[in-house]
Amino acid sequence: MSEPTVSFPSESTTSTARTVLADALRKADPVGARAVEHETAWRRQYLSHFRRAVEAGIGEASSAHRIAADGLASAYGHFTYGDAPLGEAIGTQPLTQAFHTVEVRGEAEPETELTLPYRGERLSGDALGAQLDDWVARGVITTSAADRVRLVQQHPEWLRLDGETVVVLGAGAEMGPMHALLRWGADVVALDLPREDVQERIRQTASSLAGRVRLPARIVGGAGSDAGADLLTELPAIAEWLDGIDGALVLGNYCYADGGTHVRLSMAADALGTHLVERRPDTALAFLATPTDVFAVPRGEVVAADAAYRAGGAMSRLSRRTVRTLAGGRLLTRNYPPAADPGICDALVPQQGPNYAFAKRLQRWRATAARHDGVRVSLNVAPSTRTRSVVKNKALAAAYAGAHRFGVEVFDPATSNTLMAALLVHDLKAGAPAEAEPWMDEAAGACHGGLWTAAYHPRSALGLAAILGVGALRG
Incomplete structure (x- = not known):
């Protein structure tokens, strides 16, 4: 008998994603829902449908809340754990494992000042402030993100996150906050796969x-490490173990996997978070949003992008016109119409595939729904980062190497994860103020790396960035 696992209803991840997205749009945008249902080339055309699911939620907060709630409800109607619906797995399915707790205490003194690793230096104080100013001036991060980091600078006592225990799902992930939190002396519960290499790295x-x-x-013994847990196959046991951890919990989803496994992990993490919030209402939820998605962006970002377009950016107007003509108008198109308010930054990358878009959208829907229900939520847009999972794709690695030619800064993992950990501290200690609409919540505190303020629609510059980046990679 095979062990239970979080599963799609069939082998077709495409069918599930289409159905869930259509259900999410059905009441808020019936025309959009029909377009999803009638799509016959999903793997080529999914980008426009995920964009529409953002656009349909702009203008009325109730529409965005409905899309999020209906999308999540549909997803739970399809995913299973073993023989049970996923939403009923925790507390009803037999445990396949049991866990006790191993504790590791660090030997170093906690850092009492916010510092940020950046290009071989460790920035603090005025130097960190100057770097934040530079990023804002170049349109790499939002003003609100810089302001939030500065507030954490002014309150270094927040760094320890006293009174909070951060449960890091995907503790070994490059973009996760574990390393930064431990530098600051925080209390962390680390969950990752029961693999010797992963667990040894966490212990070290x-x-x-x-x-x-x-x-x-x-x-219960078995192959692999004695430590660690598999979120997909041991979900009820993980929930039972976390139920025994004292204090206020922050459940952070930093899991990543290729293909449909990423979607399954997002759903498993969501089921775990839903369980914890129901049992312990003081539980907070934390997510990192990817910049390579679709976001509504404030007027200020549109104005900056328009100014960059008028200035010409990486190309003169003549060369830009030539390139666009030769490419049939597909390259170097404007990022936004000049009068857009808000603008729609559509930075979905086809190379990352529809499962990646689906997994990240599920997380954004949960953040929207949880905020609406009064749950503490930290969701911040992280910059494009040279993680191993990204640069193993040669096309993306080349595009990242050439991205600076188009006003986009790609960050090193150490810079990204520390910056995003500081924003997590802000959200937990200062609280992210509620905005009028969910898209505004997502835009506040964003570190988009320059994609929102770039002159050109991201996909219309991606190929050229890759061509320009090939030489840099070879060098």
């Missing part, structure tokens, strides 16, 4: 830094 990190890490240790 924990012992070399300043915080406390608690790990699930497996009571």
Whole structure:
């Protein structure tokens, strides 16, 4: 008998994504829902439908809330854990594992000042402030993101996150906050796969830094490491173990996997978060949004992009016109209509595929729905980052290497994860103020790397960025 796991209803991830997206749009945008249902080339055309699911939620907060709630409800109507609907798995399905807790305490002293690794230096104080100013001036991060980081600078006592325990799903992920939180002396629960290499890396990190890490240790033996847990196959056991962790929890989803497994992990994490919020209403939820998605962006970003377009950016007006003519108008198109308010930054990347878009949209829907229900939520747009999972794709690696030619800064993982950890601290300690509409919540505090303020529609410059980046990679 095979072990239970979080599963799609069939082998077709395409069918599930189409159905869920159509259900999400059905009441808020019936025409959009029909367009999704009638789409016959999903893997080529999914980008326009995910864009429409953002556009349909602009203008009335109730529409965005409905899209999020209906999309999540549809997803739970399709995914299963073993023989049970996913939403009923925790508390009803037999446990396939049991965990006790192993604790690792760091030997270092906690850092008492916010510092940020950047291009071989560690910035603090005025130097960090100057870098934030530079990023804002170049349109790399939003003013609100810089202001939030500065507030954390002014309150270094927040860094320890006293009174909070951060449960890091995907603790070994390059974009996760575990390393930064432990430098600051925070209390972390680290969940990742029961693999020797992964668990050894987590232990070494924990012992070399300043915080406390608690790990699930497996009571029922098996292959692999005694520590660690598989979110897909051991979901009820993980929930039971976390139920025994004292104090206020922050559940952060930093999981990543290729293809449909990423969607399954997003749904497993969502089921775990839903369970914890129901059992412990003081639970907070944390997510990182990818910049390579569709976002509504404020008027200020549109104005900056329009100014960059008029200035010509990486190309003179003559060369831009030539390129566009030769490409039949597909290259170097404007990022936004000049009068857009808000603008729609459509930075979905076809190379990342529809499952990636689906997994990240599920997380955004949960953030929207949870905020609406009064749950503490931290969701911040992170910059494009040279993680191993991204640069293993040669086309994306080349595009990242050439992105600076178009006003986009690609960050190193150490810079990104520390910057985003600082924003997490802000959201938990200062609280992210509620905005009038969900798209405004997503735009506040965004570190988009320059995609929102770039002169050109991201996909219309992607190919040229890759061509320009090939030489840099070879060099």
